[in-house]
Amino acid sequence: MKRMVTLKLTAAVLVLALSMIAVGQIPSIEIRGQVATGGFAWNPQNFAGFYYDIKDNLGAENLTTNVTDGNKLSGNPPYGVTYQTNAQRKRFKFDDWGFYEVMGFMAKKYFAGYVQDNHLPVENQILYDQSTDENSLSDEQLEEVLVDDDTELTVISGTPLNLKQGYQLAIKSIDVNGNKVYLELFKDGMAVGSKAISTRDGATLADKTYYYRPANVGAQIKLVTIAVHFKNAFRSAEQDLATVDGEWQISDTPVEVKTNTDYGKMRIATVDSTNGIITMDNRDNQIPLNKNKNIDLLPSIGFRTADNATIRYYPYTIITEPGTYEVRGTVAAGDFTWNPQNFAGFFCDIKDDLGTENLTTAITDGNKLSGDSPYGVTYQTVAQRKGFKFEGWGYYNVMGFLSKKYFAGYVQDDRLPTEDQILYSESTDENSLSDEQLEEILVDDDTELTVTSCTPLNLDQGYQLAVKSIDIDGNKVYLELYKNGHIFDAKAITPSKGGATLADGTYYYKPERVGSQQELVTVAVHFKNAFSGAGQDLATVDGQWQISDTPVEVKTNTDYGKMRIATVDSTNGIITMDNKDNQITLSRNKSIELTNGISIKASDNATLRYYIYQPVIVEDIYKSMILECAAVPPIGFPVPISSIPSENAGTSVANEHPSPL
DSSP, X not given: OHHHHHHHHHHHHHHHHHHTOOTTOBSOEEEEBOOBSSSEEEOTTTBTTSOOBTTTTBOOOEEEEOEETTXXXXXXXXXXXXXXXXXXXXXXXXXXGOEEEEEEETTEEEEEEEEOOTTSOGGGOHHHHTOSSOXXXXXXXXXXXXXEEOOOEXXXXXBOEEOSTTEEEEEEEEOTTSOEEEEEEEETTEEEEEEEEEOSTTOOHHHHEEXXXXXXXXXXXXXXXXXXXXXXXXXXSSOEEEEEEEEEEEOSSOEEOOXXXXXXXXXXXXXXXXXXXXXXXXXXXXXXXXXXXXXXXXXXXXXXEOSSSSOOEEEXXXXXXXXXXXXXXXXXXXXXXXXXXXXTTSOOBTTTTBOOOEEEEOEETTTXXXXXXXXXXXXXXXXXXXXXXXXXXXXXXXXXXXXXXXXXXXXXXXXXXXXXXXXXXXXXXXXXXXXXXXXXXXXXXXXXXXXXSSSOEEOSTTEEEEEEEEOTTSOOEEEEEEETTEEEEEEEEOTTSTTOOTTTTEEEEOBSEETTEESOOOEEEEXXXXXXXXXXXXXXXXXXXXXXXXXXXXXXXXXXXXXXXXXXXXXXXXXXXXXXXXXXXXXXXXXXXXXXXXXXXXXXXXXXXXXXXXXXXEOOHHHHHHHHXXXXXXXXXXXXXSSOOTTTOBOSGGGGOOOOO
């Protein structure tokens, strides 16, 4: 019985913890390709989900569509979807090991084979030499590249070197002179290999390299899957230690690329191991590009279509593996302009074809982006009219700003009844841009859901909207708004009365001030109907809207990193920025933060190559939940506070303090 109670409590805590994921904790990211309106071809330059190596300019994945009548991707020749990728020679990060064949495949980085190089000493090519079946593609398989690193680090006895897929390499002992290191490899706690290496004076690269080759990796025999290079070793009175300066690991579980192998709606059409080419098509899998659909194309790549009669779609990949990633734009070699089509970090609304952010670079001598006029970096964004998801409310101005989606103001529409434009009419300062500020859009949804007197509607930034009571006829609903457990507002609405208008069914909240704006509606919820039941009251919500109550400032000369707001045109809804007084040098292998959320990176190469990117951290949410369980508050509904705090009080009908029904 105790065990069952424990399990129930654990489940409840995990559910609550999941609902309390902190802002900034991202469980996954979607990386999209350029939006297409017909047949199109994507490569690593217009689809950042594909594998690309800026240092060596590597990446050869190509996805092509051919749209036929009825917006279909035919499953018969000529196929509606084709894919091709090529193996390319790449040097190990630890240079002395030579080269291997790398292949982008289904948006991941794979190993296709070790390469013999006549320019290197034979003893250096230990990974190639010690692999019996060194060419993975000739066995119609690939291994994911897990580790390729030349960072120096220290390994001590008692603290093994952690690798991927459960492997650990441990120092068992070092001889008294520090010349010989005895190593043992473990997988999931079980010893799978051991070897002595030498770090003596005059030791060769082969002498200093530990390698591991399982008997079989899929169809391959004795393929080296792990290699670690030891720079030196020392023995002290307390512990043994060694310096590692090269690590390499590929997966011991290969992916099959045999002809006619199916991957989602695609199949391997041909495998050319001589030239290192794989092609795929969607044979026998016709794909209709119906509106508002997510289509699984490959295990890691899908198509997303717009909720619009006009065909618009793009490929995307979703990353869930915890780590730090770059959502990058097209790679440039000179002056360039990035927009929502070639930089997935910028705001893009595929439904209404919205998104206007543009960032332009102009390079001067010495690979510099001048901080004087004409500026080396300029940015512009324009506000655009967009309909609320709950269409009855009309329109607002949306603005992409530094890769986020912002609210720029409510819009009056003469085509709609005045009483329906409640968000516009109830806001005193409805134009945010005229006050040189923007509010992040947190919720814009028309999904129908049920709210009960026992389960409040959870909004963002700590807000909850609770049904306190419903009259017996279901005509009048008494609502209370909480923030972080404190009551902030109360109001009665009448969604189910005869002849109810849109305004009758809309709850709204407008703080006294949002930055410089007075009485701006920040929360709106539309109730479709309401019912008073014997056990509990319930209501149907079919429209939600929320913007942040903490605006971002866009006043002229406001600094954002190395950029500053140059001009704000509230009449035409335009913001421009530049890098005045901040010259930027595109130095080799350097990343520089341009502005909040956007950085610029140059390749580790004498030839200038660079791109802008948005760094994103994918968190291990489940691990975070376990760590935060101790901090989870008691489960229950927040206790109202009798007085509404004057500094946060909102203005609405609620100020009349209606009595509970």
